[in-house]
Amino acid sequence: MVTPSLRLREVTKSFPAPDDPLRQRLVLDGITISLTTGELVSLVGPSGCGKSTLLRLIAGLEVPDSGELMIGSEAITGPSAERGLVFQDPNLFPWLTVRRNIEAGLVARGLLQERRDDVGEFMSLVGLEAFGNAYPHHLSGGMAQRVALARALINHPKVLLLDEPLGALDAFTRMRMQDEVLRLWSARRSTTLLVTHDIDEAIYMSDRIVIMTARPGTIDRIIPVTLDRPRDRSSSEFLQLRGEILELLHFAGGATPETILTARVASA
Amino acid sequence: MLQSRQISRKDAVIPGETEQPERASGERFGAVTMDSALANKTRLSTRALSVVPLAAAVALVIHLFLSTNEPAAEGRTYTLFLSLFFAVAVAFAITQRWWPALRARMRRLRPIFTVALLLLCAWQVITSGFRLLPLPYFPSPAGVLQSMINDRALLFDSTWHSLILLLSGYTLGVIAGFITGVCIGWSAPARYWGMPILKVVGPIPATAWIPLAMVVSPSAVISAAALIALAVWFPVTMLTASGVSNTRASYLDVARTLGAGPRYLIFRVAIPAALPTIFVGLFMGLGASFLTLVVAESVGVKSGLGWYVSWAQGWAEYGKVYAALIIMAAFFSTIMTLLFKLRDRVLIWQKGMIRW
Structure with a gap:
């Protein structure tokens, strides 16, 4: 039995309703899920299902109303360098060069002196050695996102949280970046939670796909993806699984677990 | 106006991914170098080149024609000044052939210099030509130039004193404003207690404190520096706090x-x-510091350009007043x-x- 690296139990979160600040609106309701070490799990669901809120809770940027969030055997109480977060907008610090952005985590934790050599390593890991002195506004979207990834990875996070990191990229850059993220993930094997609205991306990348429903956000189903990597986006197994999931999302509750099981058996 | 426009990240992104280093750097510098390269390659026509020397010559001729109306010493100095200007203009018009940087600069500044020279002509025609404006309030440009040269030692000394006072007051105000601004912008309790003070005290023009400052402070210079600091402190605090929060x-x-x-x-x-x-605040503070400096110098402090202006005015030496104003303009503009x-x-x- 592998110890779960990230464990959520009955997590609920509500925010003041936008139309009536005195009323609370439930955003996440009873979220229970465990990720094993080194697992890559995708969160898919309609907008407003609380995917991003869930990620912010795990990052420690929000406090849950109730429930338990654990990393290994420790409860999450606030933000920490062991849980790296990458947003859809790379959010690079525009006043720092690429190199200084990647260093930021080391500087913040006072580790720059002893780990200075790592900076170059992470810059070449994401293929940006030549851009160390460039400012973020000179970078393309894909390059900026790679800097954001390197900036998160340099802390060696136990858990990597990706909030639609490829959502703003064009289709081709996006596919290339999916391979890039997979390469980084398989090299380091951080437990990774990926929020996406792209089902292809979820199937292509993850070990399991968590499908959520909206208002309040709950976990509808968890679908294991057992296709061998590297995956072929046009293989019949891939397409079949895609069809199943699409059907699930369109007729949420209409599909029975058996149909998913058959899809898995077929793909395995 | 001074606030630089921030282009959001999304607009700034080059669409698609740029893999090759050459391309990204090419795109980065391409636009800038293209423009100036193009401007430097094209020659300036003879007509374009002769505009500034011609304007200088016109000014010189008009001046010589009118110089009988002016004191001899003033006339000579101004003749020398315009001749020098003419000579330099001609020299530049010739050397620019082999000096692209000068050519680019000339291309940009030519109209301004031409108009400035013509305005000098108009000024001289109105004053010493037709005597349309009453003396001694409106001396001719020759008179102003002569006053500037005659009183150069005192003018230099005044500028020096103004600089010291301005810098000490401004630095003090910026440091204080930066600290209070960061506190108010970052911490909620500091905002709660700081904002009311800022709202009540801030909008009072620093110069309104002059009567109090004169009573409280041991020396006029110290009180002037404190007033300048106060004038700077408000905008710097305000903008720093808003930027941080x-x-x-x-x-x-x-x-x-x-x-x-x-x-x-x-x-x-x-x-x-x-x-x-924060830089917007620094610019606003600088403007406020100029104003406070001049007022403080003309009412309390016994040195500096502000003092010089009111002192010269007291002696009805308006040539000196204008000379000091011209130096003030150059001085403030340089600091800006x-x-x-x-x-x-x-x-x-x-x-x-936005470039200055």
């Missing part, structure tokens, strides 16, 4: 997940993010330019800044 939440979130503590969040995220706004240069250097990471 408007730091994009996602920058702070990212920094927190990178393991940042409060020190890093304030000094390495909030303050750099606020720098463009230096602040712009500093900003360009500090905010090099920003896109689309």
Whole structure:
């Protein structure tokens, strides 16, 4: 039995309703899920299902109303360098060069002196050695996102949280970046939670796909993806699984677990 | 107006991914170099080249024609000045053939210099030509130039004193304003207690405190420096506080997940993010400091350009008044330019800044 690296139990979160600040609106309701070490799990669901809120809770940027969030055997109480977060907008610090952005985590934790050599390593890991002195506004979207990834990875996070990191990229850059993220993930094997609205991306990348429903956000189903990597986006197994999931999302509750099981058996 | 336009990240992104280093750097520098390269290659026509020397010659001829109306010494100095101007203009028109940087600059400044010379002509025609304006209030340009040269020692001394007073007051105000601004912008209790004080005290023009400052302070110079500091403090505090409190939440979130503590969040995220706004405050503060300096010097302090202007006015030496005003303009403009240069250097990471 592998110890779960990230464990959520009955997590609920509500925010003041936008139309009536005195009323609370439930955003996440009873979220229970465990990720094993080194697992890559995708969160898919309609907008407003609380995917991003869930990620912010795990990052420690929000406090849950109730429930338990654990990393290994420790409860999450606030933000920490062991849980790296990458947003859809790379959010690079525009006043720092690429190199200084990647260093930021080391500087913040006072580790720059002893780990200075790592900076170059992470810059070449994401293929940006030549851009160390460039400012973020000179970078393309894909390059900026790679800097954001390197900036998160340099802390060696136990858990990597990706909030639609490829959502703003064009289709081709996006596919290339999916391979890039997979390469980084398989090299380091951080437990990774990926929020996406792209089902292809979820199937292509993850070990399991968590499908959520909206208002309040709950976990509808968890679908294991057992296709061998590297995956072929046009293989019949891939397409079949895609069809199943699409059907699930369109007729949420209409599909029975058996149909998913058959899809898995077929793909395995 | 001074606030530089911030282009949002999305607009700044080159669509698609740029893999090759050459391409990105090419795109980065291409646009800039193209423009100036094109401008430097094209020759200036003879007609274009002769405009400034011609204007200088016209000014010189008009001056010589009118010089019988002016005191001999003034006339000679001004003749020398215009001749010198003419000679330099001709020299530049010739040397620009082999000096592209000068050519680019000439192309830009030619109309301004031409119009400035013609305005000098008009000034001279109105004053010493037709005597349309009453003396001694409106001396001719020759008179002003002569006053400037005659009184150069005192003018230099006054400028020096103004510079010392301005810099000490401005520095003090910026430091104080920066500290209070960061506190008010970052901490909720500081905002709660600081904002009412800022709202009540801030809008009072610093010069309104002059009567109080004269009573309280041991020396006029110290009270003037304090008043300038006060004038600078308000806009710097206001803009620093607003810049710090408007730091994009996602920058702070990212920094927190990178393991940042409060020190890093304030000094390495909030303050750099606020720098463009802080610079707006620095510019507003600089304008306020000029105003306060001149007023303080003309009512209390016994030195400086502000004092010189009111002193010369007391003796009805209006040539000196205008001479001091011209020096003041050059002096303030230089300091403003230096602040712009500093900003360009500090905010090099920003896109689309307004140039001075």
